[in-house]
Amino acid sequence: MDTTASGDARALPRLPSLLSLLALLVVGLATVLLPAAATPLGPDAADEVFSAGRAATHIEAVSAEPRVLGSPAHRAAREYLVGELEELGWRTSVKSGVGWFSPQDGTTQRGARVHNIVALLPGTDPTGTVVLAAHYDTVRGSPGAGDDGIGIGTVLESARAITAGPPPRNDIMVLLTDGEEDGLLGADMFTSTRSPSLGPTVVLNHEARGNSGAPVTFRISDPNGALIEALAGAPDASADSLTQLGFELLPNDTDFKHFDNAGFHAYDTAISRGSAFYHSPLDTPDRLSHESLQQMGEIALATAHSLIDADLTELDSGGEKVVTTTPWGLLYYARWVEVALTALFFVAVGWLVIARIRRAEASIWSVAAAAGVSVATVGATALAAWLPWWLAQRLAPGMASPVVSEPYRPGMYELAAVVAALGVLITAYLWARKHLSAGSLVVGAFVLIAVVAAVALPFSGAASALVLPALPALVGMHVARFVVDRPPLPVVAVAIGSIPAAVLLVPAVVLSFDAGLMFGAPLAGVFVAVLFVLTLTLWEAVLPSSRTSVGIASVTRVAGTATLASVLVCALVAGFLNRDGATEPRQEHLWYALNSDLDTAVWASPDSPRSEWSRELLIDQASPLPVEFPWRDEQMAHGPAPVAPLQAPEVEVLDDTSAGGARELRLRLSSPRGANAVGLWVDSTTATVHGATVDGHRAEPAENFGFRFWGAGPEGVEVTLTLSVLEDRVGLRIIDLSDDLSVVPGYEPPTDRVVVAPTVVVARSLRI
CATH class of the missing domain: 3.40.630.10 (Zn peptidases)
Known part of the structure; x- marks a missing residue:
């Protein structure tokens, strides 16, 4: 154990630290909430302005x-x-x-x-x-x-x-x-x-x-x-x-x-x-x-x-x-400035490490252990921020849009992600304080930030995302050490140094969610973790430590329980706000494919069924459907469908020549039913494509050659294939594709659902 008394003795006073944290939160939220959205101008606005x-x-x-x-x-x-x-x-x-x-x-x-x-x-x-x-x-x-x-x-x-x-x-x-x-x-x-x-x-x-x-x-x-x-x-x-x-x-x-x-x-x-x-x-x-x-x-x-x-x-x-x-506009500077700031930050962190070790507030081993704890904690924080929405989708998949897996009203799930992240950070800190001094935890966390910034330096802007908020916070901590005997100046120094972190990182947390809950929530969790680390000196004064009369293990359990309860409340409220019927209509994928060779048809979806309506259509176990949808290898939910009276795509052989073991086919693909797209795939067991042109454009030859072509029109599209033939006849798979499901007999769109990317495919195979 490395719970050096001096690490606790130098802790900041609790009430001023708590007030400082609240003030920083207000400052951060103000940068998000105070800027007013642009006021839309009407049609009568001045000619020279945007309306x-x-x-x-x-x-x-x-x-x-x-x-x-x-x-x-x-x-x-x-x-x-x-x-x-x-x-x-x-x-x-x-x-x-x-x-x-x-x-x-x-x-x-x-x-x-x-x-x-x-x-x-x-x-x-x-x-x-x-x-x-x-x-x-x-x-x-x-x-x-x-x-x-x-x-x-x-x-x-x-x-x-x-x-x-x-x-x-x-x-x-x-x-x-x-x-x-x-x-x-x-x-x-x-x-x-x-x-x-x-x-x-x-x-x-x-x-x-x-x-x-x-x-x-x-x-x-x-x-x-x-x-x-x-x-x-x-x-x-x-x-x-x-x-x-x-x-x-x-x-x-x-x-x-x-x-x-x-x-x-x-x-x-x-x-x-x-x-x-x-x-x-x-x-x-x-x-x-x-x-x-x-x-x-x-x-x-x-x-x-x-x-x-x-x-x-x-x-x-x-x-x-x-x-x-x-908040005042774009901040930009030359790339060399980023390198210089990162180097300065690295030096400042080194100074922090030496100062804490000299004062016996930390040791090399405790700093290394604290850095390891920080790595694990950041990972756990990102995971915790991601879990609420992931679990919600497992329980109620219909809430998520099928394209980007987002709910209509994500706000409470975003709040749940932030609460989960903060709860994990507090709980992890309380647990770590049983084993490591506050000084070690602060130094170890800053060492991790410095190492990540250095590793990220080759990527423009990546190091700045850490250094811009971290360097002022570190300066504030150093200043606080020099005025430690003149309260409340240490708290003021740390708080002022943390203002850039609040101004930059709170908006970063909010903006992260623009990437969606699946990608944005873990990123938001990482930004919450960085902000927590940069204000850890204030948190150190606010949270219980080894000097408190209440057992820190008990407080840790309370913190974990409170976090879990808060996240559950947020998730329940979010689920209620996004319940079926309370939002815009929920979304479903539904595709239809007619196999004209066998005169059979299927309903299919790249997703699992999301409602009773789709479960009644997609009754078979998910599996790939390469015959009906030759451009997809993934598993698809599917079920039998009525056979629609749709004409199959046509193939006209314009020329067929062979020389020196190679064969050249010139074909015309067309859709008698006027579909938006046509497609062709060559059976790789019968031939290998060494050259291809489609509508005069050179395509890439491939062992498993295939393409979809849009906007061919009634005249169709001309295709030339240069092949090495493995069998006497070349196997081809042809499709055309449209988007009007009403052509399927008996199809009735759901009254409480909307169909995303409706697809109608007619497929046929032939050997030439």
Whole structure:
């Protein structure tokens, strides 16, 4: 045991420490709650400003129904958008071609005939091009008012406001890409066929993963210095280098990927609250936050104004900067500053270790043990924050949206995550105090932060997320040691040093939940742990220690029990608020597949059944369905379905030649029933694909070759395959895909449910 008396003797007074913790909490919450949301402006706002009222008219016009590639609604939206841009007087055109996506894991490739909308306002003396970008297609079954109606509204209203102002110096382009939802296909085509006349180009891309919340610029291309300076002038702009690192660890992506890879300068800005509505039939204009729309528009317009009169040839010389958001705006500095601050923090932690050891408040071994305890505690904290929602989904899976596993009302689950995290921290601290001195625990925790910051230093912004709040807190602790004999100055020093931690980390906890409960809750738990560590000197004075008359083991049990009870209360309230019938309609996946070879059909879902309605349809044990859904290897819940009178996709052999052991097939795939997409897969036991073109676009050869192609139209799509044949006849699997389940006899949509990504597949096989 290392419970050195001097470690307790130097503890701060309890009441001032408690008041300081409460004050820090108030300061942190104030940074979250006090900033007012943008006030939506109506259609009568001044011409030169952004108006959510005017932008909303565009969203309503295109979001009456899903804009799936090749659908009538998709075509109507394109015609509307072209008309609006032409009315503004911009040089408007539709650039058509093939976009393609080849996954690196060799799974089914995706392509489409895409139709990008491009409009240009020439500058008076251009040094390059500023592009306002969004995508106008949607997933199946979603009207897409958020994804990406908010981007459409932002871009069109910003373009109108720019037109109303003085002529810009640089060229301004509106780019509304197509096919984003099925593999960033329009952006792929745009960047691969871009005109050299664009010159230096900066793209402001706008996205959504929900229907509300503050827009966050979560990715900026490198070098980012000049771009951050332009963004910093926008009202309520939010950006953080850490979000870029976090997003790149996720499987999601946006058109930004192609803009960045093409060498463009680019921003990626999105809203992400209300993610339960994402990619669902409930992503409608009436549910989209006009406050979020106004704020996104103001940021886009202000940033564009900063760039349209700038010398875009200087963007490459802006250098690399680290950025984070504070209550007074963006804080940004050169990358070398992050390195210097991290080194300074490392030195300050070393000084803390030496000082505590010299005063016999800790030892090398106790500090090492405390650092190990800190590692375990942070892991347990993240797990505890994640558990409430995970358990809720096990008990009531219908509460979670099937796309991102979010409830409609996540607030109480978020509170449960924070309470669980804080409870684990307090309980772990009380347990550790039985074995280690307070001095050892403080030093060990700071050593862990220093080590993590050093390890994270190669990743821009990662170290700053720890060092910016931790360095002032550490300085406050050092100052407190020098004024220890002059109360209440030690408490004041520690409290003042902890203010940056409250200002930066409380908003970080809240913002973490924008990533969703499954990913955001454990991240929020980590930020709670860091904030707890940085204020541990105050907690040390407030919580019972080895000097108290009450047994610390008893207090630990009480703390653990109180935490569990609090979390349960939060979870019960959250469950009540999200109960069936108390929220928007719950969501279900439902797919239908007709096997035209056997004249059989199945209902299927990539999820387990979530209601009595789906359980009556999906009665068979989950298993892969490669015949009906050849692009999926995962298990699917399924059950027998009525056979719909649907025509099978057709294959016409246009040419068939063999030479030198290779065979070349030229085929035309088409859908007599006018489905949105067609697909083809080659049976790898009969042939290996060494070369392929689809609608003139070169696809990646693969041992297990297959693709889906959208927007082929009534004429279909031409496919050329170069094969090495393993059998006399090549086996092919053909499908077409649409999204109208009403074609199935007897199908009755549930009155209290909405179907996400409705899918109708007709499949056939043949040997050629």
